Amino acid sequence: MKPNDQPSITVSEFIHHAPAQLELRITAGAQGATTRQLTVPRVQKLGLALAGFTNYIHSGRLQILGQSEIRYLGQLDAEKRREAIRNLGLERIACVLVTKGIEPPLELIEEAEAANLPLLSTPVLSSIAISVVTDSLQELLAPIVARHGVLMDIYGLGVLIEGASGIGKSECALDLIARGHRLVADDVVEVRRIGADRLLGAAPELLREHLEIRGLGIMNIRDLFGVSAVSANKAIDLSIKLERWDEASEVDRLGIDAQAVEILDVNVPQVLIPVSPGRNLSTLVETAVRVQLLRTRGYNAAQEFIARHEKMLETTESRIQESGFRIKENL
Amino acid sequence: MIERRVTVTNRLGLHARAAALLVRTANTYKSALRLERTDGTASADAKSILSVLMLAASRGTELLATAEGVDETEAISAVCGLFAEGFGEGERVDKA
Numbered sequence: 001m002k003p004n005d006q007p008s009i010t011v012s013e014f015i016h017h018a019p020a021q022l023e024l025r026i027t028a029g030a031q032g033a034t035t036r037q038l039t040v041p042r043v044q045k046l047g048l049a050l051a052g053f054t055n056y057i058h059s060g061r062l063q064i065l066g067q068s069e070i071r072y073l074g075q076l077d078a079e080k081r082r083e084a085i086r087n088l089g090l091e092r093i094a095c096v097l098v099t100k101g102i103e104p105p106l107e108l109i110e111e112a113e114a115a116n117l118p119l120l121s122t123p124v125l126s127s128i129a130i131s132v133v134t135d136s137l138q139e140l141l142a143p144i145v146a147r148h149g150v151l152m153d154i155y156g157l158g159v160l161i162e163g164a165s166g167i168g169k170s171e172c173a174l175d176l177i178a179r180g181h182r183l184v185a186d187d188v189v190e191v192r193r194i195g196a197d198r199l200l201g202a203a204p205e206l207l208r209e210h211l212e213i214r215g216l217g218i219m220n221i222r223d224l225f226g227v228s229a230v231s232a233n234k235a236i237d238l239s240i241k242l243e244r245w246d247e248a249s250e251v252d253r254l255g256i257d258a259q260a261v262e263i264l265d266v267n268v269p270q271v272l273i274p275v276s277p278g279r280n281l282s283t284l285v286e287t288a289v290r291v292q293l294l295r296t297r298g299y300n301a302a303q304e305f306i307a308r309h310e311k312m313l314e315t316t317e318s319r320i321q322e323s324g325f326r327i328k329e330n331l
Numbered sequence: 332m333i334e335r336r337v338t339v340t341n342r343l344g345l346h347a348r349a350a351a352l353l354v355r356t357a358n359t360y361k362s363a364l365r366l367e368r369t370d371g372t373a374s375a376d377a378k379s380i381l382s383v384l385m386l387a388a389s390r391g392t393e394l395l396a397t398a399e400g401v402d403e404t405e406a407i408s409a410v411c412g413l414f415a416e417g418f419g420e421g422e423r424v425d426k427a
Contacts, residue, residue, distance in 0.1 A: 253351050253354055317391070
């Protein structure tokens, strides 16, 4: 699946999904709510635009009107007030949110109604509304991609187990669940990018808490193993790719070559584990996670080992040179 | 069984990356491959990374490579080739 280039939602979708604490309601221009689109999670404040500097109004952003803006409008006479509001270009603004439960001026309600501009209101203070709206839009507008794999929470790390069909991802997950780790998603993982470099994985609604194993069928993990065996979503910290032994030609024997896989333009460290009979996958995965935990804390055993080996090479080299000199002296 | 003498010529010696390349190459052949220091202090299975690292073969070390098996000719020439090419370290590293 290709990630959407420009995710967007309509104003009415936003109202539907926004956190209940905002208590959003439409005071005017409800007709525009189903057509106007929000495309950027960051909000704007209309302050300068009301004063006449309208250059930076972004049509895809939610516009905030707080107490200071309403007070500013209030001290203008009615005609100037209507002019300042019209100047904003109400046709191209996605929506306006009035905070702190303030009653918007009559002119704004009339103009919004005329332009079909959704005029929203919330009892919440501007400062809180801005952060709640931004967080909520960030999630709603996050680029999303579906990955084939299993997402698990192992020792607190979000681990995406990938590999071809039938290689044993789900069986490996079951083994990990039996050892006390948590299942987030099996088979299809919906990955959202939150901000610039954070990936959040979750199961599609229908598949949540379920695992399918050949021969056992579809199982509800929460029923079988309890509530602590499942987790709703998890940030993805590591990808583990399972590959058939004969296909895994580029296996890192030393563990020194850091590999990564790109998901939604974010680099995720990746470990390639060859699969063959007699290799206990869940122990290998668990151990790979332990290694990754140490690495994120700045300790890389493979690199330390190599540094020790290099020191050993140096001492033997100097011994060779010494013996070379001795041979020359003897001559 | 085939035997051949090789000398470690690359600047860094049989270091970790070179050893990994050697082991990866050795594992593509069926034959048993061994490396032995000519001073007799150590010998290694060329298909085992830790064993190869324990040779502590720095630049100038002489080794005896032996191959035994159905593809011993190809195996030994591939391994000797790696030593001759300095494990792909290239001239840039040698000059440094």
